Amino acid sequence: MSVLSGKKILLGISGGIAAYKTPIIVRLLKSQGAEVKIVMTPAAKDFVTPLTLSTLSNHPVYSTFTEQLHDNPVWNDHVKLGKWADLFLIAPATSNTLSAMVHSKCNNLLIATYLSCNCTVYVAPAMDLDMYEHPANQQNIKELKRIGKKVLSVGEGFLASGLFGKGRMLEPEEIISQITEDLKSVLPLYGKKVLITAGPTFEPIDPVRFIGNYSSGKMGFALAEEACQLGANVTLISGPCVLEASPEINRYNISTAEEMYHLALDHFTESDIVIAAAAVADFKPLYVGDQKIKKESEIQSIQLGKTRDVLYDMGKLKQKQFLVGFALETENETDNAIQKIKSKNLDAIVLNSLNDHGAGFSVDSNKVTYIDKNEIITPFELKSKILVAKDIFSQILSENE
Ligand code: CTP
Numbered sequence: 001m002s003v004l005s006g007k008k009i010l011l012g013i014s015g016g017i018a019a020y021k022t023p024i025i026v027r028l029l030k031s032q033g034a035e036v037k038i039v040m041t042p043a044a045k046d047f048v049t050p051l052t053l054s055t056l057s058n059h060p061v062y063s064t065f066t067e068q069l070h071d072n073p074v075w076n077d078h079v080k081l082g083k084w085a086d087l088f089l090i091a092p093a094t095s096n097t098l099s100a101m102v103h104s105k106c107n108n109l110l111i112a113t114y115l116s117c118n119c120t121v122y123v124a125p126a127m128d129l130d131m132y133e134h135p136a137n138q139q140n141i142k143e144l145k146r147i148g149k150k151v152l153s154v155g156e157g158f159l160a161s162g163l164f165g166k167g168r169m170l171e172p173e174e175i176i177s178q179i180t181e182d183l184k185s186v187l188p189l190y191g192k193k194v195l196i197t198a199g200p201t202f203e204p205i206d207p208v209r210f211i212g213n214y215s216s217g218k219m220g221f222a223l224a225e226e227a228c229q230l231g232a233n234v235t236l237i238s239g240p241c242v243l244e245a246s247p248e249i250n251r252y253n254i255s256t257a258e259e260m261y262h263l264a265l266d267h268f269t270e271s272d273i274v275i276a277a278a279a280v281a282d283f284k285p286l287y288v289g290d291q292k293i294k295k296e297s298e299i300q301s302i303q304l305g306k307t308r309d310v311l312y313d314m315g316k317l318k319q320k321q322f323l324v325g326f327a328l329e330t331e332n333e334t335d336n337a338i339q340k341i342k343s344k345n346l347d348a349i350v351l352n353s354l355n356d357h358g359a360g361f362s363v364d365s366n367k368v369t370y371i372d373k374n375e376i377i378t379p380f381e382l383k384s385k386i387l388v389a390k391d392i393f394s395q396i397l398s399e400n401e
Pocket of ligand 1: 328
């Protein structure tokens, strides 16, 4: 899930040629799950139509202090609009708009809204070469930065004047990516690499049959999404399952325990936090038929051998990593889980018991107990796997403060 998901974003558009790119900004923000409202200066309407913007944002576009409704003038409440926003992006910000922001020249609805809002403000300047370099504009940019506004850089290239140089508004993709990075930079797992294994493994018997288990992958995927929300760079190694992961997650699909082993070990060294949530098969058929086994063959048994224990070998390699395993137990749960912390050199284990109604494979909920390596036991209530993932990461974060 994107860090922009669920955010209320106000886009302020001022009257520069780069305004023609703002519908793309709206689309990108919406595609990441943000709600977008727009305030534009009257001059901006010469470059992009309110109809385009209202259609894409699904909200009316505001550009004047009042408007006619059923023969009566109504006030476009800039205070309410400013307070609505979690984030205000002014793009493009022309020389005029930058100056008005610095000197509180409240002569349009955009500036009135800017002066009324308390949220984080991002500014994407757009000017021609010499205008951008002019000391007056550079001074305004400096002043906006001094008072805590986030002024983005400008692009370099051909400008509307035909000159070549610095001053273009950043491309919409770059604006969104810089804002996303900035929002992430204050998150607790920013700059950390998190590796998660999830789902079942399928161990082939022949080209059409396998030994598998009922794991849906839901717990591992919920952990990957939560790590992403906390700002981490997430790698998810998933066994066969139908779930989708957010595009920011580096997902690898594998089928067998052997494939999971190699990928996980490849990513282990560079990881900071590793959670093994996969239900890896403990056994695999020793001989895999290269053709479908026919019923006439009257096969009596399938000879099994052990798979490699991914978590055990990660525990042997462990240095800086905070390593968390899962334990699925049906008897002597706590003792068995503590034993696994020791035998696999873990920092913590998440115990889930199949004895708890509503917990375990396939269902959307889980009831877990978090046990750290000092054997401090923290039980949690039955809740959705999304909330369980939050509990697990809050435990991990509290142990890594
Ligand atoms: N695990 C693993 N590779 C395996 C088997 C298990 O990485 N081949 C990991 C699981 O992802 C989980 C932990 O080890 O994090 C414990 O898995 P579990 O099935 O509860 O225990 P096992 O070690 O397989 O032992 P047993 O089945 O005997 O309880």
